[in-house]
Amino acid sequence: MAKVRIAPDVFFLDRTSRRPFQTQIREKVIESILSTQALPGSLMPSSRKLAEHLGVARMTVTLAYQELVVQGYLETQSRSGYLVAKTDAVPRLPKGHVNEPIENSEVWKNILSENLAARRRVVKPKDWRALPYPFVFGEMDTALFNHTAWRECARQAIGKRDFDLMAGNGATDDPLLVDYILSRMLPRRGITANQDQVLITVGAQNAIWLAIELLTRRPLKAVCENPGYPDTLQALQWCGADITTVDVDQYGLPPNKIPIGTQAVFVTPSHHAPTGATLTRERRLRLLEQAQEHDFIIVEDDYEFEMSFIQPPSPALKAIDKDQRVLYAGSFSKALFPGLRLGYLVGPERVIAEARELRSMILRHPPGHLQRTAAYFLAQGHYDLLIRDMRRAFAKRRAAVVDALGNTDLEISGAAQFGGTSLWVKTPDGIDTETLATDLLKDGVVIEPGAPFFSGDNQPKGFFRLGYSSIPVDKIPEGVRLISAKVTAAQKQKL
Known part of the structure; x- marks a missing residue:
């Protein structure tokens, strides 16, 4: 046949x-x-x-x-x-008629308590890498990353001995990764801790979420920065916290504006999101004093401290915390690559033990192979070399952005003193940066409108974040020129 x-x-x-x-x-x-x-x-x-x-x-x-x-x-x-092949080892899925699903969204509409899809957040175009002028924040320049070294570390992590350790289902953190955090990462921020005071998380965002979940099991009065990281505010709202937002200035969060009765303060002291302002030492000390006097705790999001190419970053708030009132969230995602999703939470042993139990109910622990690969990449010096190269590249890009903005009507409204990877920019009065961002996409320019960072219903429309971590330095002058041209055109239309 x-x-x-x-x-x-x-x-x-x-x-x-x-x-x-x-x-x-x-x-x-x-x-x-x-x-x-x-x-x-x-x-x-x-x-x-x-x-x-x-x-x-x-x-x-x-x-x-x-x-x-x-x-x-x-x-x-x-x-x-x-x-x-003729073998029963290959399962075969029946391929036949598939019934069309029946629209039944009303059932779920009545069950779901909130429409999370409608929340305010920073949204990047999916094809931003294909655009010529991507001033996006939090993304990497793949040309700076040592992919060969990462691949070799991944190969080592899948070796027989490591695989045997990873193959189990225990809710464990990789001891090599924890050791690196304790011996290298935290000392750079002035923090001393032991292994029972560190929890590996799926990025810093997951660390903050775990902290919020633990704190909101009872009614919680919380304070957030305004403007501030939108997901922190949204997570607190989702978990039912009673939230007060405090406006920041050029020196960060003013401690004297924290209302009496506050139980938790969420802050980005070393590098405020999104303005880049650094909380002064005087304010840090006062914030800790108030935490002691009024009995509240502090959740510190210490992102991007590695990008210090102008001056050393200020010590972490956790480093001067004498009363164990600070929960510290750190991340490798900004320095390595955002898709890595590895971070850590540092705090008192009792709190970390509770966070570990909560994490085990959600996802057990971050993937073992990913943890071990990152641990090798860190321990073998590739991370430090990457940080060196990123600092050099970002210093040039920042200088190019500042120089280009100097020839426009745009104002640098905020920037990290130590360096960072973005600037907070203000347009002339009357410009809506959400409309501006949409118009700029036609020219291949990506900016991040500032409105999602503000709380309330009447967010200022004249700010945007200009990231330079993933745009080539030679593209910056023309990209800024295009932004300025759109702003000028929008102003003329309003006359």
Whole structure:
């Protein structure tokens, strides 16, 4: 009986993807087998015909087929080529008619207590990397990252000894990563701690969320900065806290404006989000004194301190905390890459023990392989070299941004004293930066409107954050010129 040969046009490649063609071919073949589109015993297209159909080298197809033979999805037969394997080891999913889902959103509308999709947040265009002038914040320049070193650390982390340690299901933090935090990261911020006072989290945002969840099990009166990090305010609102926002100035949060009865203060003292203001030493001491006098705790978000290329960053608030009233949230995501999602929470042992239990109910612990890879990358010195290169590059980019802004009507309204990766910019009166941001996308320019950082219903519209961590230095002058031109055009329209 003649064998059925699968037609080449069943398979296709996504040429917009960065993923290797060989990988895509393997995945398409496996998909056709699991969906029973390619039945056992069927002949695959010859490597020559499939290569011609896909427009790739014949060797690319041959290597993909050979790997599928090793995996057991295909088998070879003399003079016949490659066949779909006849084995029960390959589960097959039935492929048939799929019923159209019935719209039943009203049921969920009545159950859900809040529309989180409508919350205020900073939104970046999904294709921002493809745009020529991406002044986005919190993103990395992949050209600065040592991918070869990261790949080698990932290879080490998947070794037999490390794999045996990671394969279990214990809610543990990687001891190598914790050791690096205790011996290198925290001392740089003037903080001393032990292993029972550190919890690995899925980024600093997760650390702050855990703190908020613990604090709001009872009614909580909390204070946030205004403007401030939107997700902190939203998380507190979601968890039912009674929130007061305090306006910051060029020196950060004024402690004397914290109302009596406050139980928790959420603050970014070393590098205020988004203005970059640094809380003065006098204010830090006064904030801690008030915490003692009025019996409240402080949650410190200490992001981006590594980007200090102008002057050393101020010691963390946690470093001068004598009464164990500060919970400290740190992160590797800003310095390594945002998709890493590794951070840590530092606080009294009792609090960290509770946070560890809460974390175990949500996700057990951050992925072990990711923790161990990051630990190797840090311990082997790659992180320190990366920070050095980033500081050098960002110093040049900041200087280029400041110089370009000096030729415009735009005003630098806030900037981190020690460096950082962004500037807080104010437009002339009457400019709505949300409209400005939309118009600038037509020119390939990405900025972050400032309104989501403000609380209340009447947020100032004339501010925006200008990030320079992921834009090439030679693109900055023209990008700023385009921003200025749009602002000038908007002003003329209002006359």
